[in-house]
Amino acid sequence: MAHRNKYEAVVIGSSAGGLHALKRLFLGLDSSFNLPVIIVQHLSADADNYLINILNDLGKLKVKEADEKEEPAKGYAYLAPPNYHLLFEPDRTFTLTIDERVNYARPSIDVLFETAAEAFKDRLIGIIFTGANSDGSKGLKKIKEFGGLTIVQDPDTAEVDSMPRAAIQTASVDHIATIEEIAVILNNLSE
Amino acid sequence: MKKIQEEQLENQDIEVRLVIEAIYQKYGYDFRNYSQAHVKRRILNRLNASGMTSLSEMIHEVLYNSKFVDLLLMDLSITVTEMFRDPSFYLALRVEIFPLLKSYPFIKIWHAGCASGEEVYSMAILLKEEDLYSRTQIYATDFNPLIIKQAKEGTYPVNRIKEFAVNYQKSGGKNAFSDYYTTDNESAKLLDSLKKNIVFATHNLVTDSVFAEVNLVICRNVLIYFDRQLQDRVIRLFDDSLPSGGILCLGSKENLQFSSYYGEFNPLIAKEKIYIKKYPL
Numbered sequence: 321m322a323h324r325n326k327y328e329a330v331v332i333g334s335s336a337g338g339l340h341a342l343k344r345l346f347l348g349l350d351s352s353f354n355l356p357v358i359i360v361q362h363l364s365a366d367a368d369n370y371l372i373n374i375l376n377d378l379g380k381l382k383v384k385e386a387d388e389k390e391e392p393a394k395g396y397a398y399l400a401p402p403n404y405h406l407l408f409e410p411d412r413t414f415t416l417t418i419d420e421r422v423n424y425a426r427p428s429i430d431v432l433f434e435t436a437a438e439a440f441k442d443r444l445i446g447i448i449f450t451g452a453n454s455d456g457s458k459g460l461k462k463i464k465e466f467g468g469l470t471i472v473q474d475p476d477t478a479e480v481d482s483m484p485r486a487a488i489q490t491a492s493v494d495h496i497a498t499i500e501e502i503a504v505i506l507n508n509l510s511e
Numbered sequence: 512m513k514k515i516q517e518e519q520l521e522n523q524d525i526e527v528r529l530v531i532e533a534i535y536q537k538y539g540y541d542f543r544n545y546s547q548a549h550v551k552r553r554i555l556n557r558l559n560a561s562g563m564t565s566l567s568e569m570i571h572e573v574l575y576n577s578k579f580v581d582l583l584l585m586d587l588s589i590t591v592t593e594m595f596r597d598p599s600f601y602l603a604l605r606v607e608i609f610p611l612l613k614s615y616p617f618i619k620i621w622h623a624g625c626a627s628g629e630e631v632y633s634m635a636i637l638l639k640e641e642d643l644y645s646r647t648q649i650y651a652t653d654f655n656p657l658i659i660k661q662a663k664e665g666t667y668p669v670n671r672i673k674e675f676a677v678n679y680q681k682s683g684g685k686n687a688f689s690d691y692y693t694t695d696n697e698s699a700k701l702l703d704s705l706k707k708n709i710v711f712a713t714h715n716l717v718t719d720s721v722f723a724e725v726n727l728v729i730c731r732n733v734l735i736y737f738d739r740q741l742q743d744r745v746i747r748l749f750d751d752s753l754p755s756g757g758i759l760c761l762g763s764k765e766n767l768q769f770s771s772y773y774g775e776f777n778p779l780i781a782k783e784k785i786y787i788k789k790y791p792l
Contacts, residue, residue, distance in 0.1 A: 401764055407552070409546060410524070417591075417735060438520055466517070
């Protein structure tokens with residue numbers, strides 16, 4: 321069973337309705353929560369820093385855009401830049417690419433989750449939030465295959481339920497929970 | 512279950528390295544310092560599409576089937592691009608960089624990693640509209656000869672024109688974008704007059720050296736695919752190609768900050784990743 325100190329990073333995939341969901345999650349995090357959080361939120365290609373600023377202003381984690389070659393640090397949350405895929409290298413640094421869209425998306429949640437699963441193996445927590453497509457399902461499945469912890473927002477409580485429903489159908493999921501419950505789970509798993 | 516996954520991953524990573532090594536030893540294309548995660552995704556995508564059952568089988572194909580190698584090289588090329596990609600960058604070129612170039616009697620531009628040419632032709636249009644094209648020479652290079660062939664043709668699917676036209680307008684375009692191409696129902700062909708001062712050629716940033724002194728280097732969204740060591744090699748090539756006061760343009764998520772050659776350049780328009788080579792003290 322999951323225990324403290326096991327996990328080293330959290331990846332979150334979020335789409336339509338995600339702004340509100342991410343805000344609620346951040347508000348629920350303890351000030352002592354310090355796992356690095358890496359987020360793919362589907363945005364338009366020319367989106368500005370609006371989401372980063374909003375999450376930063378909540379004063380929980382320091383929030384920034386993921387830079388190429390950067391290694392995620394404790395106490396930080398990273399957002400994939402609009403119009404780039406965000407990948408983890410085996411050495412756990414970021415790579416950005418402008419490759420074709422995956423699941424009609426760039427950044428794609430699957431691309432982040434699948435590469436993160438290989439880099440972190442069983443030390444990764446993967447979370448799927450609200451959204452109107454099925455991006456992230458394959459990635460979440462891979463996180464589970466490598467022994468990571470998988471969490472999906474309860475579709476009945478999601479602003480748009482198709483992405484969490486697709487994830488539950490595809491992957492073996494450890495927790496199906498409300499955003500506030502997910503925050504509690506994360507708080508308990510942070511050292 | 513976890514153990515099996517990890518062993519499979521280990522073996523898969525070894526096989527990917529062997530595929531890359533086979534390409535290098537047989538054909539000289541060197542992907543060994545590319546982003547591992549990226550190269551692996553591309554190679555596994557090709558494996559899935561090919562009907563082969565294993566990467567070991569792919570190594571055999573790499574060695575004995577040159578048609579397959581062409582496909583794989585295309586997979587490993589960075590082919591996603593568009594005309595006037597990042598319009599604010601082209602606007603900055605037009606408004607802030609071209610006035611610096613105007614004083615030169617002759618302008619040389621190196622577009623490194625030009626892929627299928629969309630951004631090279633964007634530059635040509637820009638230069639035309641600012642009355643600089645007639646005294647400009649553009650070298651447009653890519654490692655992949657097949658993609659250079661596409662670039663030379665300058666013909667693009669007509670369904671992409673709308674996106675190009677929107678970008679063109681956002682970048683400060685002075686005319687109608689339709690002035691620059693002829694079209695049938697399927698494709699749009701850029702005017703030959705745009706190609707007049709462009710030399711398309713193969714050049715491999717990983718293995719080839721400097722070939723000309725130029726006033727402006729454009730290399731956007733290429734360095735992100737390279738590891739730090741290879742990034743450094745490439746920036747050195749650019750440094751060696753540029754005189755003092757020369758301009759270097761990178762992609763919007765690339766910067767010189769971690770390069771050994773950072774001290775050679777000053778940011779000129781930081782937001783657009785446009786740098787100027789320093790004058791000696």
